[in-house]
Amino acid sequence: MKSDPLNGAPDGEAKPRFRPRPWIHLDTVQDVELWIDEHNRSLQENIGPQETGYGVCFTLAEGGNIYLHSAADAVLLDVDQDARWIAPLIVAATGAEDPGTDYWTLPDDKLIQLVIGLSCLVESTTLVVGHRFGSLHRKMGYG
Incomplete structure (x- = not known):
């Protein structure tokens, strides 16, 4: 298949909107709070108000992905x-x-513990849009 010289993707395929970012191990609650703030800022800057199913995909070093969306009152996971x-x-x-x-709903106050628990197992993260969080797929506010 021939590649498009402008974006590196095969002809007819769009360049991925978001690219994986290498993960940096987070050791403390403060580290996770800073990551959450940066993540929320990035969502606000890159996700349009009409878009749904947005969040972050954690790619695990040992295999698999966890998709996460944080809402005002819950953390939604698709494992x-x-x-x-x-x-x-x-x-x-x-x-x-x-x-x-595959679908988990956690109280919003568990996000920090979750990220600390996952931190040593994550290889990279990628912002996502249009992900179907199971039957929980709905327009969600920025978390």
Whole structure:
């Protein structure tokens, strides 16, 4: 397949809107709070008001992706099948029960514990839009 010299993508394919960013291990609550602030700022700058299903994709070094959206009152997770191995860590870090599905809803006050728990396992993060957070797919406000 021939590549488009302007964006490096194969002809007919759009250049990805967001690219993976290497993850830097976060050790403290303050580190995570700074990451959350930066993440929220990036969403506000890059996501239009008409867009839905936005959040961040955590690519795990050992395999799989976790898609996260933080709303005013909840943290929504979509844990793909290749990342189901991470379920016990999510339970341990947040005290939540494993829902037995790919879709998790956590109280919003568990976001910091979740990110600290995942931090040493994350390879990269990528902003996402248009992700279907299971049956929770709806227009959500910036978290």
